[in-house]
Amino acid sequence: xxxxxxxxxxxxxxxxxxxxxxxxxxxxxxxxxxxxxxxxxxxxxxxxxxxxxxxxxxxxxxxxxxxxxxxxxxxxxxxxxxxxxxxxxxxxxxxxxxxxxxxxxxxxxxxxxxxxxxxxxxxxxxxxxxxxxxxxxxxxxxxxxxxxxxxxxxxxxxxxxxxxxxxxxxxxxxxxxxxxxxxxxxxxxxxxxxxxxxxxxxxxxxxxxxxxxxxxxxxxxxxxxxxxxxxxxxxxxxxxxxxxxxxxxxxxxxxxxxxxxxxxxxxxxxxxxxxxxxxxxxxxxxxxxx
Amino acid sequence: xxxxxxxxxxxxxxxxxxxxxxxxxxxxxxxxxxxxxxxxxxxxxxxxxxxxxxxxxxxxxxxxxxxxxxxxxxxxxxxxxxxxxxxxxxxxxxxxxxxxxxxxxxxxxxxxxxxxxxxxxxxxxxxxxxxxxxxxxxxxxxxxxxxxxxxxxxxxxxxxxxxxxxxxxxxxxxxxxxxxxxxxxxxxxxxxxxxxxxxxxxxxxxxxxxxxxxxxxxxxxxxxxxxxxxxxxxxxxxxxxxxxxxxxxxxxxxxxxxxxxxxxxxxxxxxxxxxxxxxxxxxxxxxxxxxxxxxxxxxxxxxxxxxxxxxxxxxxxxxxxxxxx
Numbered sequence: 001x002x003x004x005x006x007x008x009x010x011x012x013x014x015x016x017x018x019x020x021x022x023x024x025x026x027x028x029x030x031x032x033x034x035x036x037x038x039x040x041x042x043x044x045x046x047x048x049x050x051x052x053x054x055x056x057x058x059x060x061x062x063x064x065x066x067x068x069x070x071x072x073x074x075x076x077x078x079x080x081x082x083x084x085x086x087x088x089x090x091x092x093x094x095x096x097x098x099x100x101x102x103x104x105x106x107x108x109x110x111x112x113x114x115x116x117x118x119x120x121x122x123x124x125x126x127x128x129x130x131x132x133x134x135x136x137x138x139x140x141x142x143x144x145x146x147x148x149x150x151x152x153x154x155x156x157x158x159x160x161x162x163x164x165x166x167x168x169x170x171x172x173x174x175x176x177x178x179x180x181x182x183x184x185x186x187x188x189x190x191x192x193x194x195x196x197x198x199x200x201x202x203x204x205x206x207x208x209x210x211x212x213x214x215x216x217x218x219x220x221x222x223x224x225x226x227x228x229x230x231x232x233x234x235x236x237x238x239x240x241x242x243x244x245x246x247x248x249x250x251x252x253x254x255x256x257x258x259x260x261x262x263x264x265x266x267x268x269x270x271x272x273x274x275x276x277x278x279x280x281x282x283x284x285x286x287x288x289x290x
Numbered sequence: 291x292x293x294x295x296x297x298x299x300x301x302x303x304x305x306x307x308x309x310x311x312x313x314x315x316x317x318x319x320x321x322x323x324x325x326x327x328x329x330x331x332x333x334x335x336x337x338x339x340x341x342x343x344x345x346x347x348x349x350x351x352x353x354x355x356x357x358x359x360x361x362x363x364x365x366x367x368x369x370x371x372x373x374x375x376x377x378x379x380x381x382x383x384x385x386x387x388x389x390x391x392x393x394x395x396x397x398x399x400x401x402x403x404x405x406x407x408x409x410x411x412x413x414x415x416x417x418x419x420x421x422x423x424x425x426x427x428x429x430x431x432x433x434x435x436x437x438x439x440x441x442x443x444x445x446x447x448x449x450x451x452x453x454x455x456x457x458x459x460x461x462x463x464x465x466x467x468x469x470x471x472x473x474x475x476x477x478x479x480x481x482x483x484x485x486x487x488x489x490x491x492x493x494x495x496x497x498x499x500x501x502x503x504x505x506x507x508x509x510x511x512x513x514x515x516x517x518x519x520x521x522x523x524x525x526x527x528x529x530x531x532x533x534x535x536x537x538x539x540x541x542x543x544x545x546x547x548x549x550x551x552x553x554x555x556x557x558x559x560x561x562x563x564x565x566x567x568x569x570x571x572x573x574x575x576x577x578x579x580x581x582x583x584x585x586x587x588x589x590x591x592x593x594x595x596x597x598x599x600x601x602x603x604x605x606x607x608x609x610x611x612x613x614x615x
Binding site: 026032080083084087089090091092093094095097098099100101102103104105106108109221225228229231232262265266269270272273276277280281 | 345351353397398401402403404405406408409410412413414416417420421424536540543544547551577578579580581583584585586587588590591592
């Protein structure tokens, strides 16, 4: 049972890293970006290609995946996304679905539709067991590694958001764009940086998750729903909201699939709808924002 | 001309509409080779028109409209398989199931913002997809519901292999629904819907019962989508998980956008363009046609979808600035 909890937490942390960028950009720019998964896929494929074709070690691939996706994100933000910030949500949905279709088809065309496999280094392959009987806790080393990386990232993000000057600018822009701009904050720059970092984190999550979630050209469509659940349930005004939502989702999903496989993903969706009817703005929202 | 006349004139049938419907309804007779695709277009056109009712006229963004399409389809399929093969009873049954579900689900779209609604509608379609997948004793699971044999329409017209009967049947249902919906959107009721779309707060302030309007129009749209699903199952003799697929919800959204939201012919125009485009593109590049679809979407949004239906604005740069602002 503890093992399931552990796997659920690892899965949830991974979802959090994948979705946190989406949550911040959605709160910041009020932009419904269904193409977020495409950045995660980009990170995953960067890792796979570097490892397979150039024999770059796994640990070095992770920062490269982050940088690569962040760069793609920055370029796209500047060229394609920015004109759409003030457009109706329907336009944004259509645009980002179009981006997903293009990303999926291009990856299919250039790399092929087979599922990609990542060769983990030896020291990440094992498994440690603690305790006995019903309370045995089996920890895959790779999942432990994922949790460690994600916890470190979460702490770093929280620090940046709450303690640094950039963090306070970001929070000011999320609360009220116009007043923030009036106070002399370069809101466009804040947007660009945030979008790039968010895409980079998605890329990193994609690279980390390639082994756990599976990586094929349909990745953005398959996991789009999960990212959106995290954001919709967690709310877009803080990062603790999406974190708790992601953990909840991860544990519910793993436990649901283990105990009642017949119902499968059913539980997650039903839970989401129930929560959204109960608290339409998300579970954890701070009052007073816009 | 007084005010009443000018208002009534808007809702009266124009000469080109009558010609168009004569052409549409007789199309299987003069294009017998394309009867199958005409049938398919008629079905998705009906589906797109139903989405237009909530998206174009009322402003509810939904990514899960396929839920009702699938419900209607499965209900009709099960009825035909286990109880009676009569198509019209199936149509009534499928529509009724979708209507009831739509009425219940309309409670979920009242609160929250666009994102919440998007997620709730999407989630509902996914739940139904999972249900249809897992309840395999009832629905056949991933293999689909097989062995649906339909009786003749009205007891006289047998379904044939070339799709003649199917096409006439679907077109007639489309025509009946269209005339009904046309009446609805031109009525005072329809005007209140557009008021809600344009400014919900003001609509509330002038005394429009917003909640009641939203739930009734969502129910109506669900009913029409259910009817479209019924036609799909009955004319193909098969119901599969594909009816609930997220692709279907996205495609219908796309059709509506191509044809233009907020006028009923948009759904029909969009369905024709989309199906023909899909046919042509997938015969050129069967595997990668979604790329061109995606590119088309991105360009469409970038250029501004209002301009697509307003050819005069293609050549003046002033119009583009107005729509972008």
